[in-house]
Amino acid sequence: MKVTVLGYYGGYPTRDIGTSSYLVESEGYHLLLDAGSGSLLALEHHVDPLALDAVLLSHYHHDHIADLGVLQFTRQLKRDEHGNRAPILPIYGHSDDEQAFEKTTMEDVSQGVDYTESDQITIGPFEVSHLKTLHPVTCYAFRIVERNTGKVFVFTADSGFIEELIPFSENADLLITDTNLFRGMENHLVHMTSKECGQIAHKANVKTLVLSHLPQQGNLDQLRKEAAEEAPKTKTILAEKDLEIIV
Numbered sequence: 001m002k003v004t005v006l007g008y009y010g011g012y013p014t015r016d017i018g019t020s021s022y023l024v025e026s027e028g029y030h031l032l033l034d035a036g037s038g039s040l041l042a043l044e045h046h047v048d049p050l051a052l053d054a055v056l057l058s059h060y061h062h063d064h065i066a067d068l069g070v071l072q073f074t075r076q077l078k079r080d081e082h083g084n085r086a087p088i089l090p091i092y093g094h095s096d097d098e099q100a101f102e103k104t105t106m107e108d109v110s111q112g113v114d115y116t117e118s119d120q121i122t123i124g125p126f127e128v129s130h131l132k133t134l135h136p137v138t139c140y141a142f143r144i145v146e147r148n149t150g151k152v153f154v155f156t157a158d159s160g161f162i163e164e165l166i167p168f169s170e171n172a173d174l175l176i177t178d179t180n181l182f183r184g185m186e187n188h189l190v191h192m193t194s195k196e197c198g199q200i201a202h203k204a205n206v207k208t209l210v211l212s213h214l215p216q217q218g219n220l221d222q223l224r225k226e227a228a229e230e231a232p233k234t235k236t237i238l239a240e241k242d243l244e245i246i247v
């Protein structure tokens with residue numbers, strides 16, 4: 001599978017870089033993971049939004065769904081080169097927030113699907129399981145397994161540190177974390193620190209750790225070093241716009 005970073009800031013976009021969004025691809029299938037601010041413009045550099053096969057949402061904070069409405073409008077208004085409209089887009093969300101979940105369905109455009117109705121769901125070539133995180137609103141981390149290869153991509157979404165993230169990330173080939181905080185702010189109730197992300201990667205035997213949901217201020221190389229110190233066997237890198245990771 002291939003994972004492409006479309007936006008990586010937490011909270012708000014700045015300096016031409018948007019908030020949480022990733023394109024996850026396998027066998028010609030295109031899954032958008034979160035749809036943060038700027039994600040639609042970033043997506044177009046990689047794939048036509050009409051070619052998206054599904055969207056998966058961790059939670060309904062603005063920095064994860066800001067472009068969802070304009071994605072729906074794109075699918076409603078834009079036609080392909082043959083004049084055809086895109087098929088109805090499945091948008092996988094949770095229904096704890098009923099009002100937000102309802103917005104994932106738009107007539108003739110998209111259909112909301114509640115992924116919490118079973119422990120594991122199939123989305124195209126992926127098997128996806130979820131874990132409730134520590135966050136002020138209901139939010140889920142995802143473990144995405146590519147069926148044909150068994151390769152594993154874990155996305156923590158937004159979360160303070162919880163022990164459960166360690167077994168959930170076990171032997172992941174790729175782990176993308178919410179690393180919004182520098183070392184020294186551990187046990188925060190909303191986000192994780194560099195140190196905590198490094199510790200999860202180390203204890204879970206993760207191959208590659210990508211720090212994301214980054215802060216707009218501060219020395220990001222310092223953030224990377226703090227995480228890497230905790231996980232000497234893990235390749236630890238910072239998210240970058242358009243970064244492509246082959247898993």
Ligand SMILES: [Zn+2]
Binds near residue numbers: 010020063213
């Ligand atoms: Zn966020």
Ligand SMILES: [Zn+2]
Binds near residue numbers: 059061135139158
């Ligand atoms: Zn959030």
